[in-house]
Amino acid sequence: xxNISNNDIKRVKSLQQKKFRDETxxxxxxxxxxxxxxxxxxxxxxxxxxxxxxxEEAMKRISALASPSPVLAVxxxxxxxxxxxxxxxxxxxxxxGLYLALDTxxxxxxxxxxxxxxxxxxxxxxxxxxxxxDVFNPKVVQATMGAVxxxxxxxxxxxxxxxxxxxxxxxxxxxFLDGRNIYSRTLDTGTDCPVMIVIGNESxxxxxxxxxxxxxxxxxxxxxxDDPGSESLNAxxxxxxxxxxxxxxxx
Amino acid sequence: xxNISNNDIKRVKSLQQKKFRDETxxxxxxxxxxxxxxxxxxxxxxxxxxxxxxxEEAMKRISALASPSPVLAVxxxxxxxxxxxxxxxxxxxxxxGLYLALDTxxxxxxxxxxxxxxxxxxxxxxxxxxxxxDVFNPKVVQATMGAVxxxxxxxxxxxxxxxxxxxxxxxxxxxFLDGRNIYSRTLDTGTDCPVMIVIGNESxxxxxxxxxxxxxxxxxxxxxxDDPGSESLNAxxxxxxxxxxxxxxxx
Numbered sequence: 422x423x424n425i426s427n428n429d430i431k432r433v434k435s436l437q438q439k440k441f442r443d444e445t446x447x448x449x450x451x452x453x454x455x456x457x458x459x460x461x462x463x464x465x466x467x468x469x470x471x472x473x474x475x476x477e478e479a480m481k482r483i484s485a486l487a488s489p490s491p492v493l494a495v496x497x498x499x500x501x502x503x504x505x506x507x508x509x510x511x512x513x514x515x516x517x518g519l520y521l522a523l524d525t526x527x528x529x530x531x532x533x534x535x536x537x538x539x540x541x542x543x544x545x546x547x548x549x550x551x552x553x554x555d556v557f558n559p560k561v562v563q564a565t566m567g568a569v570x571x572x573x574x575x576x577x578x579x580x581x582x583x584x585x586x587x588x589x590x591x592x593x594x595x596x597f598l599d600g601r602n603i604y605s606r607t608l609d610t611g612t613d614c615p616v617m618i619v620i621g622n623e624s625x626x627x628x629x630x631x632x633x634x635x636x637x638x639x640x641x642x643x644x645x646x647d648d649p650g651s652e653s654l655n656a657x658x659x660x661x662x663x664x665x666x667x668x669x670x671x672x
Numbered sequence: 673x674x675n676i677s678n679n680d681i682k683r684v685k686s687l688q689q690k691k692f693r694d695e696t697x698x699x700x701x702x703x704x705x706x707x708x709x710x711x712x713x714x715x716x717x718x719x720x721x722x723x724x725x726x727x728e729e730a731m732k733r734i735s736a737l738a739s740p741s742p743v744l745a746v747x748x749x750x751x752x753x754x755x756x757x758x759x760x761x762x763x764x765x766x767x768x769g770l771y772l773a774l775d776t777x778x779x780x781x782x783x784x785x786x787x788x789x790x791x792x793x794x795x796x797x798x799x800x801x802x803x804x805x806d807v808f809n810p811k812v813v814q815a816t817m818g819a820v821x822x823x824x825x826x827x828x829x830x831x832x833x834x835x836x837x838x839x840x841x842x843x844x845x846x847x848f849l850d851g852r853n854i855y856s857r858t859l860d861t862g863t864d865c866p867v868m869i870v871i872g873n874e875s876x877x878x879x880x881x882x883x884x885x886x887x888x889x890x891x892x893x894x895x896x897x898d899d900p901g902s903e904s905l906n907a908x909x910x911x912x913x914x915x916x917x918x919x920x921x922x923x
Contacts, residue, residue: 650819650823662912
């Protein structure tokens with residue numbers, strides 16, 4: 422059985438905290454399928470620990486899961502997670518594209534599910550406020566089912582980014598209770614100009630600063646149309662329904 | 673400050689376990705909004721505990737949440753959660769309707785989100801296998817954001833129920849990777865005959881027993897159409913996209 426030092430255990434375990442992920446530029450993924458995806462991805466895998474090598478006890482100590490899986494990898498984060506110079510995105514936007522803007526998603530499961538949706542529907546990039554939960558939080562990574570390795574996500578100043586999109590002749594969409602029926606409305610689908618779909622916070626919805634920059638307010642109609650029952654949809658569900666409708670228009 | 677006995681604390685706390693919920697027919701809800709919804713609902717509220725009355729310490733002991741909310745209610749479950757005699761549903765089906773069939777949803781967050789979706793889109797009733805997570809599990813109840821008080825959910829023998837739907841001239845839909853594009857297909861929307869949409873398990877999908885009873889296999893197309901990126905969508909997201917498309921057809 423190969424050895425893992427107590428220092429290594431501490432170091433790997435510390436990556437469950439954002440502070441240490443930021444300091445080291447590393448994060449962890451667990452499970453055979455996820456580790457396989459990491460290896461096949463452009464991400465740099467620094468180290469892989471197998472239960473058969475380091476033993477059950479050490480595995481339990483480094484794992485973020487209630488029932489540790491047989492394998493855990495330490496992976497290097499991409500270098501462009503935080504983008505300050507938004508001007509460098511202008512050339513990308515000039516080609517059009519469909520983007521998601523997360524106006525502070527706090528639940529790790531929601532962020533993971535949104536990345537999976539972005540992956541399925543071929544979203545060009547996801548942007549998020551700096552208050553959004555860290556995408557390399559172990560709970561987010563697991564919930565993405567591998568989409569974390571395929572979808573580009575950047576933390577940015579979201580209102581400033583929206584200005585860049587608007588300057589490029591783009592549109593900013595968001596769903597609101599007083600918006601207009603998404604199913605009967607003309608939608609720009611990102612083929613001619615950059616299109617950003619804003620997803621609001623789980624309890625606060627879209628922030629006032631972002632609402633001001635929304636060019637088209639949409640509404641996902643309940644059924645029957647005048648009786649929603651629930652007051653709202655879950656943030657990831659609203660993201661799925663909105664993105665799917667933009668993509669459906671291209672069929 | 674009103675008293676709460678140690679026995680009461682134990683009794684309320686025990687309701688976090690399915691065994692005791694089944695024995696007593698009771699469950700708990702937490703938070704001001706949820707308790708308010710319980711009180712306004714047809715559910716019978718047996719007892720309400722306020723932090724101001726019983727104290728912080730007792731509240732912490734009876735709460736299922738990491739940060740206990742200021743109020744917790746003990747609520748009686750409806751009596752028709754488990755349905756054995758499926759024949760009694762035939763008259764309801766003869767009127768048509770749109771139903772969800774959960775082919776074993778195990779994640780509490782997913783079940784809660786699915787109930788919220790069912791509430792938003794006016795699903796007539798949700799049916800679930802007996803292996804589906806208990807809807808009165810505190811995590812499910814909280815994730816429903818109140819939809820648990822508005823959406824009818826019954827645990828049944830799902831294949832047997834599908835036979836009843838088919839006997840009533842109904843349709844059984846499900847999403848499969850080899851299904852047909854949901855956006856370009858004719859759909860029965862439940863206005864003329866009962867329509868059941870089957871949602872598969874998080875990792876196994878739709879079971880072979882249920883697959884045999886599906887009359888129409890659907891597929892939610894990714895974008896671009898030949899490149900899904902992810903291998904699948906989250907169960908609650910797939911439910912949302914499917915249900916929304918059935919309702920959209922009625923606009």
